[in-house]
Amino acid sequence: MAGKDTDERVEMLPGGFVPGQRDSTQNPMMRAKEVMKTPLPKRFYKDVTISEDDGGYRVLLDGKPIRSPAKNIISVPRLAMAEALQAEWDAQDKEIDPATMPMTRLVNSTIDGVEEAREAILDEIIAYLGNDFLCYPASHPERLVERQKAHWMPVLDWAEGELGGRFVQASGILAVEQSPVMGEALRRHWQSLDRFQLGAAHVLMTLTGSALLPFALWRAFLDEEAVWQAAMVDEDWNIEMWGEDEEATKRRDFRRRDFDAAALVIRAHRS
Template sequence: MADMDKGKEPREQFGAIFGDFAPGQKDSSENPMMRSKEAAKTPLPKRFYKAASLGEETGDRGEALFGVLLDGRKVKSPAKKTITVPSRALAQALVAEWEAQEKEINPALMPLTRLVNSTIDGVEASRGAMIDEIVSYLNNDFICYPATHPERLVLRQKEHWHPVLDRAEEALGGRFVQASGILAVEQSPVMGERLRRLWADLDIFQLGAVHSIMTLTGSALLAFALWDGFLGPDAVWTAAMIDEDWNIELWGEDEEASKRRQFRRAEFDAAVLVLAALRH
């Protein structure tokens, strides 16, 4: 295993490759795709390294940290922070993304790297705002706004959404109000404060992952169900896509929308990988 202190840094061009991230903004799930489209207008940077490998070092508290080495040199984030994670498995997945790049470095094919970059660069400074946004999502969570017709859609939503509501009510100590139409309902603040306490001590990687899952699915409750272990990733994704799938059944699938969905699923899977790697 290579020592992460050896060698100089690889090219400091990752800010231009991966762009910036502002934690807490509601369209964060779309930003990487938009950046990828912008990047497509100019040539992608050439792969400048022969091999990506796993590096290990000791953190300030004596903990083991793992990262990516490109020809033995540390990878840094767009903000020029050394990329390290507290999980060997997670670092190995990062290495695999870098090693999978062939002639060019394509950030669209590196969702885990983008998520880890954004987490290291922005999550700690935005921790309070991110948790506030998660709590506020409980008032607008789409699974609290089921359809009233047609019956087949109503039953499908009920099958996938009601168990999530029941589990969240059990864990957060309250009842969620369900409503239909355009008028928003205000949920009991008790459940929001309970969720805030549960997630106040998440490390930056876990918080970045649950926030990403929330923005990608549009639901804090589905993010909670995944973090809690109540639902697996595929079940969460299915629940999140019910309305979208219904429209596809009715009207067919648009090619551009299909590409966006595939991109979002890759982002989702990266966040799931982070949670799985750091689950105690």
């Protein structure tokens, strides 16, 4: 197959999230359903390899680099990221299914849009911090309250020291306002992140509903499993009370794969 055809077929893959927009593309399950409405491209390559490129890494399909939907050549700064991309492309069978490729979707989105939307992403993160769900604990039942405290209070206490302020805890459903000092401190921390770290932090934020949990992961205060458990406290409680729902379980599994891809990016940069 000619190189031009190869590139064009790779570019059929979707980009993923669009920073600053709140529509169906922000929800990984909705995004997958949109993709599944159109026929999947056939696998057209045999070998998936990695090559070094000016301090970065490219994934090659039969010797040709993969490209993003905006036709940018995909190059990532960490070998662990390239290995994850390689594994996703190598795992495709007769068709290329983007729903099974969370790292590919994340990297496409990052390369095509994060740098241009940097300030908008930072603004959204700060807005999330002002309404972080860790500051909205339940008032009952007692077992849920205690479980939330066990997972959330250590993060809040630690973040107060890191950001130089005190978080206001909501009582009931009324919204609370947080000190803008902490938002500006978080912005200063994340202003220096490269586009891959910032894109990953944004994905983690939208998946968990918290700006503090990705911050805790980035600073290695929590590991990945602890972040996921903290984000899933309420959902786990509902499952215990009412049982599992098949569709909800599928959505959760899909979200976890996106979560793991974004967490890998943070971990790869930290190491």
